[in-house]
């Protein structure tokens with residue numbers, strides 16, 4: 001008996017009890033799902049695609065749980081049978097049987113693990129695919145309301161949460177419950193009294209855990225908040241790195257980072273230190289439970305009520321009983337937080353995609369570029385009109401300059417034309433066809449955008465130019481670059497067209513970025529062009545190159561230019577002057593000047609700025 005007390009764990013100590021990882025998982029700030037039943041049903045929809053494999057996993061869980069009960073039981077039986085001296089089956093046979101039980105148990109555990117990981121990875125793969133597809137189907141207004149970082153975290157953190165839980169926690173919880181129930185049943189069958197004594201530690205354990213977690217919960221939350229704060233600070237200072245350097249604020253930034261970093265150290269220290277008591281407490285209580293079992297069991301054995309074998313079985317089961325209990329405590333929060341994560345993923349999946357194109361909507365083959373707005377009205381928020389009663393007609397190949405004070409609605413007008421937003425009233429027609437009857441994708445394939453802030457993807461210059469027309473040949477890419485006046489600077493770059501651009505084209509200048517955007521648009525060869533003229537000043541040589549490139553690009557296309565330069569405005573076939581969401585004036589430069597109205601007044605200031 002002494003042996004059992006001083007060396008209570010005959011088999012490898014269960015990991016569930018100790019270890020920082022297990023503890024910290026249970027202390028994660030809880031994220032609660034609002035409708036966990038519906039979320040679980042949807043997770044099941046994904047999982048159920050692999051029903052056969054799942055059934056195998058469950059079989060393995062049953063097998064490994066059953067074998068984990070059988071092992072200690074066999075030891076107990078053996079002790080009773082062989083304690084008084086050799087008898088019954090030979091030892092070797094018994095040992096072989098015992099070894100088989102443990103080996104089979106391990107194999108079943110291993111198979112269950114590996115199969116479940118397969119199912120989990122496939123499930124997460126599908127969910128991730130669905131989420132990414134959905135993110136690219138959602139309309140622009142959806143993104144206007146959300147933070148990019150927040151969406152990113154659904155794609156990464158929430159998916160990771162779901163992944164790790166499906167990988168291990170879900171199955172562990174199931175197997176813990178099974179083992180727990182099985183252990184309790186066998187314990188009750190062997191000795192109800194000893195079972196009750198073993199249970200005595202449970203309230204002590206749970207109140208001890210509660211006492212500690214109440215304290216560490218606050219600390220872990222604080223640490224989490226501090227980490228969030230630090231991440232935010234890192235993101236901010238990296239994005240604003242140029243400003244930091246430009247204002248020589250490096251020292252201050254480092255100091256402020258240090259303060260935040262120290263806060264994490266502080267909260268982390270206390271959270272980890274206090275939670276470190278959990279394994280100690282568990283081990284202490286476990287030993288207490290062994291002592292009680294062995295003490296009372298010994299007394300009962302002397303009185304002949306139970307056998308020594310039963311005591312040994314109980315000591316083993318007591319361990320087996322507290323381990324799943326602990327696992328459950330550890331995994332429960334992980335499970336809850338994964339369900340909450342999955343719910344956040346499903347929330348995005350449930351968002352309305354871009355309004356389905358109306359019944360008749362179809363593709364449009366060739367477009368000449370005639371655009372007509374008829375009494376178009378639009379508002380981002382109900383009751384706050386952004387555009388009202390906009391009517392004009394652009395003939396194919398015309399250049400339309402859109403001007404007006406900031407906030408007048410210039411960008412909004414363009415957004416409607418490209419169907420990023422839908423007009424609330426009136427109609428917009430391309431080649432006489434209402435754009436609501438043209439599939440968005442098809443409509444946009446006839447348009448190209450050269451915006452102030454050109455977005456370049458990670459990849460070669462060639463691929464970036466080819467972005468709108470992936471099938472274009474290398475010769476066509478070079479041809480477009482030449483027309484855009486981009487060829488000469490590209491040719492001078494090390495690597496030329498194969499130079500890889502990183503981080504949104506950080507290795508090239510603003511002007512060069514614009515030249516690439518022009519080349520991209522030339523290659524796409526659209527009938528309708530949308531230009532947002534750069535307001536930032538670019539050196540004169542590049543400026544001339546850009547203007548030349550733009551002229552070539554605009555040739556023969558209907559071009560809408562949010563214009564800032566007098567030259568562009570003067571050359572336009574029509575000028576739309578927007579003010580407070582209304583079309584204040586419309587006409588050519590000369591017509592509007594002659595009118596002596598708003599344009600004429602604005603023209604003065606343009607004249608000064610140009």
Ligand SMILES: Nc1ncnc2c1ncn2[C@@H]1O[C@H](COP(=O)(O)OP(=O)(O)OP(=O)(O)O)[C@@H](O)[C@H]1O
Nearest residue numbers: 144380381386404405406407408409410411412413
């Ligand atoms: N996503 C949005 N949600 C709500 N209101 C918006 C949104 N985008 C723009 N607005 C508002 O609509 C009005 C018109 O904005 P718009 O961007 O079209 O003006 P703009 O003439 O292009 O201005 P700027 O010259 O400054 O770019 C502004 O009052 C603006 O605050």
